[in-house]
Amino acid sequence: MSSLTVTGVTKSYGATPVLTGVDLHVPGGGFTALLGPSGCGKTTLLRLIAGFDDPDTGTVDVGGRLVAGPGRSVAARRRRIGFVPQEGGLFPHLPVAGNVAFGLPRRQRRDRGRVAELLALVGLDPALADRSPHQLSGGQQQRVALARALAPEPSLVLLDEPFSSLDASLREETRQAVVDALRASGATAVLVTHDQAEALSMADEVAVLRRGRLVQLADPRTLYRSPRDLDVASFVGESVVLDAEVRAGQAHTALGALALERPCPDGPARVLLRPEQLRLAPVEGGVPVARVRSVDFFGHDARVRLELPSGLACSARLEGWDLPVAGEDVSVRVVGAALPFPAGAPDAPAVAQVRGA
Known part of the structure; x- marks a missing residue:
């Protein structure tokens, strides 16, 4: 198992800076996701690590x-x-076995036993070895691409x-197969994604x-529960951001007085919920009232969009079996503590709103 350490890396294309002093450490056998919106530099960082391009400065x-x-x-x-591209990048003229063995030393490329081991490692039936890539589903193609990347036992x-x-459906199944294969191989891995659920779950x-x-670099629970700032909070999942007046350890908001997760002057x-x-x-009586504006039903749960008398819009996430209807007035109760950000904190949004919905 090999660790990865990126120190002070910068990269510009012409006059446009893309990376500005990135430090990152991934321990041996660890799995780190690079998460961010389009244009934030995550794919550029991956290319520098892979050796497809060189940093301007840093190591x-x-x-x-x-x-x-x-x-x-x-x-x-x-x-x-090992590198697994977005579309798998399989060679269409080679069967599955040929694709998997491509990165092996020449003397090992005809080792059917090694190919079978690798296919089993990524959760595929070794009987698929003689099929062409176009005969596989998208999820199977991505697993073959991972088997090819793991074949030479990369660092x-x-x-x-x-x-x-x-x-x-294929995405969730394939994610789990990939995680299982990487754990079984002991490989250190870095995933680029803009999908928050993917990053947090994998x-x-x-x-x-x-x-x-x-x-911010943190384990998924810490990142979700204690984001560095409101911009991170809004990107990593949905958030409800409220104006507040903090007095004696409580935040007084449109949803009433809320306990705070950490001290705040x-x-x-x-405050973030x-x-x-x-x-x-x-x-x-005595509980803040909101009007239901819409309900987005997902089966296992639902997003209920609300409007408070102040005009503030926010969303509740509820189990899918017992839901209000649009136009209904409901009381709103908050469970747990709110995460405070003092006025003037960097990266705070300008107005109260529901984020990431």
Whole structure:
């Protein structure tokens, strides 16, 4: 198992800076997701790690070996890095076995036993070895691409949005197969994605990039529950952001007085709630009242869009079996504590709103 360490990496294309001083460490055997909106620099960072391009400044170290830095650039093919591109990138003229064995030393390419082992590792029937790529489903093709990347036992595996072209059911199944295969192989892995659910469910740690900077690196629970700022909070899942006045350890908001998850000085603030913290019930005295504007039903749960008398819009996330209807007035109760951000905190949105909906 090899670790990955990126230190002070910058990259510009012409006069446009793409990465501005990125530091990242992935321990040996770890799985880190690079998460961020389009244009934040995550794919560029992956390309620099892979050796497809060189950083302007900074270093890349794989398993204690400097592969990129001042006066040093190890060719991509010599870095012992496996790469799984967005569309799998299988060779259409080769059968599955030929694709899987492509990265092996020449003397091992005819080893059917090794191919069978690799197919089994990624959850595929070895009987698929003689099929052509076009005879496989999208999820099967992505697993073959992973088997090909794992075949030469690389130090590191890089995955560039490998599930983006799959439908919902295939995506979830393929994600789990990929995670299982990487765990079984002991490989260190880095995944690029813009899908928050994908990053949170798959990775040991999630690195959030914004405008070419790594703004937070944390395990999924910490990232979701304690985001660094409101921009990170709004990108990693849905959020309800309220104006508040903090007094004596409580935030007074349009949803009433809320307990705080951490200390905050008295005065104006913004507070963060997650939609699943809101509970709805028939109107009761003394409880904030909201009007249901719409209900988005997903089967297992639903998003209920609300409007408070102040005009504030927010959303509650509820189980799908007992839901209000549009136009109904409901009381709103908050479960758990709110995360405060004092007024003037960096990256705070300008107005209260539901984010990420």
